[in-house]
Amino acid sequence: MEVMAQFQEVLKQSSLHPKPAGLVLQYGTAGFRTNAKQLDHVMFRMGLLATLRSKKTKATIGVMVTASHNPEEDNGVKLIDPMGEMVTPAWEGYATQLANAEQEDMLTALKDIIEKETINMSQEANVFVGRDTRCSSLSLSQAVLDGVTAVGGHSKDYGLVTTPQLHYMVCCQNTEGKYGEATVEGYYNKLSQAFIRLAKNAPNCTDDQKHLCVDGANGIGALKVREMESLLKTELQISIFNDGTKGKLNYQCGADFVKVQQKPPTGILMNTGERCCSFDGDADRIVYYYVDSEEQFHLLDGDKIATLISTFLKELLTQAGLDLKIAVVQTAYANGSSTDYLENTMKVIVRCTKTGVKHLHHAAQEFDIGVYFEANGHGTVLFSKAAEQKIQQLANDPNTDDERKRAALLLQNTVNIINQTVGDAISDMLLIEAILAIKGMTVQQWDAIYTDLPNRQLKVKVLDRRVIDTTDAERRALSPPGLQEAIDTLVKKYRKARSFVRPSGTEDVVRVYTEAETQESADALAHEVSLAVYRLAGGVGDEPKSLH
Ligand SMILES: CC(=O)N[C@H]1[C@@H](OP(=O)(O)O)O[C@H](CO)[C@@H](O)[C@@H]1O
Numbered sequence: 001m002e003v004m005a006q007f008q009e010v011l012k013q014s015s016l017h018p019k020p021a022g023l024v025l026q027y028g029t030a031g032f033r034t035n036a037k038q039l040d041h042v043m044f045r046m047g048l049l050a051t052l053r054s055k056k057t058k059a060t061i062g063v064m065v066t067a068s069h070n071p072e073e074d075n076g077v078k079l080i081d082p083m084g085e086m087v088t089p090a091w092e093g094y095a096t097q098l099a100n101a102e103q104e105d106m107l108t109a110l111k112d113i114i115e116k117e118t119i120n121m122s123q124e125a126n127v128f129v130g131r132d133t134r135c136s137s138l139s140l141s142q143a144v145l146d147g148v149t150a151v152g153g154h155s156k157d158y159g160l161v162t163t164p165q166l167h168y169m170v171c172c173q174n175t176e177g178k179y180g181e182a183t184v185e186g187y188y189n190k191l192s193q194a195f196i197r198l199a200k201n202a203p204n205c206t207d208d209q210k211h212l213c214v215d216g217a218n219g220i221g222a223l224k225v226r227e228m229e230s231l232l233k234t235e236l237q238i239s240i241f242n243d244g245t246k247g248k249l250n251y252q253c254g255a256d257f258v259k260v261q262q263k264p265p266t267g268i269l270m271n272t273g274e275r276c277c278s279f280d281g282d283a284d285r286i287v288y289y290y291v292d293s294e295e296q297f298h299l300l301d302g303d304k305i306a307t308l309i310s311t312f313l314k315e316l317l318t319q320a321g322l323d324l325k326i327a328v329v330q331t332a333y334a335n336g337s338s339t340d341y342l343e344n345t346m347k348v349i350v351r352c353t354k355t356g357v358k359h360l361h362h363a364a365q366e367f368d369i370g371v372y373f374e375a376n377g378h379g380t381v382l383f384s385k386a387a388e389q390k391i392q393q394l395a396n397d398p399n400t401d402d403e404r405k406r407a408a409l410l411l412q413n414t415v416n417i418i419n420q421t422v423g424d425a426i427s428d429m430l431l432i433e434a435i436l437a438i439k440g441m442t443v444q445q446w447d448a449i450y451t452d453l454p455n456r457q458l459k460v461k462v463l464d465r466r467v468i469d470t471t472d473a474e475r476r477a478l479s480p481p482g483l484q485e486a487i488d489t490l491v492k493k494y495r496k497a498r499s500f501v502r503p504s505g506t507e508d509v510v511r512v513y514t515e516a517e518t519q520e521s522a523d524a525l526a527h528e529v530s531l532a533v534y535r536l537a538g539g540v541g542d543e544p545k546s547l548h
């Protein structure tokens with residue numbers, strides 16, 4: 001189609017996906033997210049934008065319709081760049097401009113991007129689309145597809161997939177299959193084969209040890225684990241709870257609920273000491289937990305996962321005699337005990353970045369092996385090309401002695417089980433299960449590697465959360481005036497205490513984090529810091545109440 005006619009078509013189609021006048025949304029920590037009723041125009045426009053991005057990069061781009069851990073009524077959209085990573089920041093800016101342009105200015109906003117990025121409109125474009133199980137996701141993903149078609153792109157609709165599965169498809173497609181086959185079956189085969197090979201190194205694993213309870217958050221993860229189950233054969237026996245047949249998505253279940261509330265999800269049958277895990281609503285996060293004989297709940301969050309994985313990798317590197325630099329990337333939410341253990345006992349490099357996987361991912365790319373996890377369980381491992389080559393070479397070298405060869409093969413299968421494009425609950429689960437089996441480690445032993453400092457996360461409602469500006473990987477507030485000083489004074493009252501506040505990028509709240517020697521101190525400090533935020537940063541509604 002000729003360019004002018006193309007724009008006419010965009011205009012015509014756009015009028016079928018009109019923007020409510022005055023509505024302003026931001027591309028936040030992980031894409032746009034709000035009540036599903038407000039998103040039709042955003043989806044259509046993200047279809048347009050993904051097509052432009054595809055033309056620009058001459059590669060396939062992904063669009064995932066999901067609001068992850070948010071309530072069922074919400075929805076959202078995430079854009080995926082050619083290597084399967086999150087879309088680059090400059091284009092997040094375009095996304096915001098395009099989504100917020102009033103109906104009559106939409107075409108101008110679109111042309112603006114085309115001009116700024118000197119996009120050749122006759123270039124072919126391909127967009128992969130996926131969605132989660134929310135009621136609103138089907139029609140919203142149709143709006144994305146309409147957007148792609150309107151500007152002359154080709155699309156492939158993967159239907160119901162987890163977010164990390166779609167990231168994987170995009171990476172496979174753009175690497176001509178080197179990363180794997182761009183199908184859901186290809187994904188299951190690659191991961192399950194690597195898992196079976198790893199599990200072969202744990203011949204003494206009993207049936208009890210092979211059992212795992214999975215809380216699927218009543219979302220897409222439950223469906224996808226079920227599809228994969230038979231391929232894991234006898235090496236892993238999974239009981240799936242909250243599979244979406246009865247309960248509501250993310251409601252009193254799922255990784256976010258378990259992490260923030262520090263308690264088990266509803267809808268799960270847990271025996272004492274049994275290993276359990278929870279996914280979030282789009283299956284890119286995972287946390288583990290168990291209940292001990294005194295009914296005490298034990299959470300193994302992203303920090304514990306990062307510690308387990310990096311310990312395993314470090315041991316294998318030593319056994320293989322490979323000199324590769326390994327680092328762990330965390331955010332300010334990482335428990336102080338985990339950072340202390342990683343730095344001082346394990347002696348690995350630790351980096352702290354701003355919240356949001358894109359920041360962690362970027363930092364992890366600077367090392368031979370970068371293990372990154374947010375405390376909430378979102379994370380993965382990145383291997384540099386050079387690291388992968390060294391592992392490959394050693395595994396294939398006929399002169400390698402047995403111990404080194406075994407370690408190299410384990411490393412090779414570890415590379416294959418990991419979804420390096422983004423945090424992936426299914427892939428992380430399989431890796432963790434394999435590590436525990438190989439090391440002959442129980443969930444209790446894993447938990448005992450270090451003891452978490454008691455901590456608390458709270459939310460405070462303010463008029464405009466943008467009044468809070470932070471620095472030092474969000475650990476210190478620069479504005480409003482007096483806030484950081486107030487926090488510093490409060491923190492000094494408690495032993496081993498730490499606290500910071502930051503505006504959320506996914507919800508209209510300010511988040512408060514505290515940790516201290518005791519839970520009482522962490523809770524009291526959290527309340528006091530919440531009050532400081534409320535008073536100094538324009539709190540709305542009732543004053544924050546004490547937790548006890
Ligand atoms: C404290 C916390 O868990 N924050 C989450 C949450 O971001 P906020 O910007 O804090 O709303 O959602 C993000 C997207 O899922 C995730 O990357 C991040 O870790």
Ligand SMILES: [Mg+2]
Pocket residue numbers: 068069280281282283284285
């Ligand atoms: Mg998620």
